[in-house]
Amino acid sequence: MSLIEAQLETYQTAGYLLVPGLLSSQEAGLLRQVAVLGEVGNVGRAAEDSEGRGAKLNLWDHAGDDMFGAIASSPRVVERCEAIVGEEVYHWHSKMMLKDPGTGAWEWHQDYGYWYDACLYPRFASCFIAVHPATRRNGCLQVLHGSQHAGRLDHGVVNGQTGADPSRVEQLLTRHERVYVEMAPGDALFFHPNLLHRSDANHSENPRWALICCYNARSNSRFDGRADAGHPPYTPLAKVPDSAILERGLRDLGRLQRAS
Secondary structure, three states: OOOOHHHHHHHHHHOEEEEOOOOOHHHHHHHHHHHHHOOOOOOOEEEEOOOOOEEEEEEEOOOOOOHHHHHHOOHHHHHHHHHHHOOOEEEEEEEEEEEOOOOOOEEEEOHHHHHOOOOOOOOEEEEEEEOOOEOOOOOOEEEEOOHHHHOOOOEEEEOOEEEEOHHHHHHHHOOOOEEEEOEOOOOEEEEOOOOOEEEOOOOOOOOEEEEEEEEEEHHHOOOOOOOOOOOOOOOOOOOOOOHHHHHHHHHHHHHHHHHO
C-alpha cells in the first residue's frame, strides 16, 4: 500500500493526493452507519460563518478501540502519511466534520495555521475520508493547487472564524487553481498542512460528513512538551491490520443496533 514515486511527486507539486476507494464500499457503508448511529454527530464544537450559519466538528486526540481508531491506525492510511512525511508519524488527532443541510461555510485556512504554536515545522499529513458523497452543492472541500509552496500564512479572525490572511489569500487565488474536490464515500484526500482549503455552506438536502485523520512527524513533537493542552506530544502509534476496519465496524454497528 506504499505510495509510488509518481504519487509522491503529485503530492509534492499539488499539495494533495486523491485516492479513490481507499475504503471499500462495505467499509464506507459501515463507517456511515456507525457515525450516524453513534455519538459522534451528537456532540462537537460549532463555529459560525459570516451569515451566522453554524458549522460543527467533533475532535479527539487518541485513536481508540473502535472503527474510527482502526481507520486512523491502519497501514493503508498511516503508511501513506509516513511516505509523505518521510519518517515515522504519530496520531495528532482525528475529527468528524459534520456539514449537515443548511450548515455554514469554512473560511480559507491552513491546518498548520492552527498548529504552529505547538510545533516548529509543518511536518504533518492529513487524510480526509468522505463519509457521504461530497459535491459542490453540499459544500465539498476546495483546495488551492500548489498553495502550500507559499508557506505558512498569518491566521486571525476572518468572518467570525480563524482563517488565513485575506490579503494573501486574494493574491494566491490569482496564481493557483481552485479545485473542487468532489468525492464518493470511501474516497480519501491526503493533503499538506500548508495547503489552503475551505468549503462552502451546504445548500443541499443531504449531509456531507467527513472523517479526517491527522498525523505529526515523530521528530516534530510539541516543543513545549505539554500533554494537557490537546494534541499530545509524540506517542507511538500501534498500527492494526487493515482487516480491523471491517471487523471493528461490524462489531460497533452490532453494539449500536442492540442499544437502539
